[in-house]
Amino acid sequence: MLRTVNRVLLGLAGLVLFLAGGAVLAAGFGLAVPSWWPWGDQHAVLLSRSRRVHWHNQGWWWPVVIAVLAVVVLLALWxxxxxxxxxxxxxxxxxxxDGEGALLRGRALEAVLVGEAESLDGVSRAHVALVGRRSAPAARAVLVLEAHASPAGSLARLEGEALAHARDSAGLAELPAQVRLRGVRHGAQRVS
Known part of the structure; x- marks a missing residue:
């Protein structure tokens, strides 16, 4: 989800900056700009003196400016x-x-899961990645199945054997998994 939010925010920010920059350049070169554009000619200033000092003496102005800028900075840091x-x-x-806890390397558990998954009948290759939090991991697996393999059987054996062994050995209450199944692709062979 973060990748999607990142792309949408970058796209929107880029579009706004592109349109604003294009309109400023067009006005600066004396080209036609939309009638609603506030700076329509080459000599227009961004903020006139009266606009710059209009809210300056208000008591609420500086706290609001600082709060808005702080929120913008916090969002940018996040x-x-x-x-x-x-x-x-x-x-x-x-x-x-013993109340202490131990740390298990994620790559080690991934390697064990890959090894067990590839040893299942009908599985040609496997790829496993652990995601989530340290205390509540989840697995994302891709199984490449041979032509003779039963997808339901391979999935049941993965759940019953590989994931169950990983769950038991790591002492996890649960290890949810998202599994994608793909068929192996064989290259064409010449028959004589």
Missing amino acids: WLLAQFRRPRLAEILVDSG
Whole structure:
């Protein structure tokens, strides 16, 4: 979802900046601009002196300006920090029973899940990524099935074997999974 929000916000910001910049350039070069555009000729100023000092002496003006700018800065920082969020889990919090807890590397559990999934009958290749939070991970898997494989059977065995083993070994109450099934593609072979 973050990727979609990011693309929509970037698209909207880019469109607004592109249109505003184009209109400013058009007015600066003396080209025709829409009648509603506030700066219609080359010598128009962005803010006249009377507009600049109009709210200056009001008691509410500066707190509102500072609050709006603070909200804009906080939203920009949130957006920036969201770009560095890892889409995959680096580690999983495992309850060790002594009240302390232990950390399990996410890549290690992913490798075990891939190995078990690829050992299932009818599965040619597998790819697994762990997502979510450290205390509540979820798996995203892609299984490439052979032509003779039963999709329902492969999915049931993945749930009953590979995911159940991972859930039990990590001490997780649940390990939800989103699984995509694909058929293997064989290249054409010459028959003589």
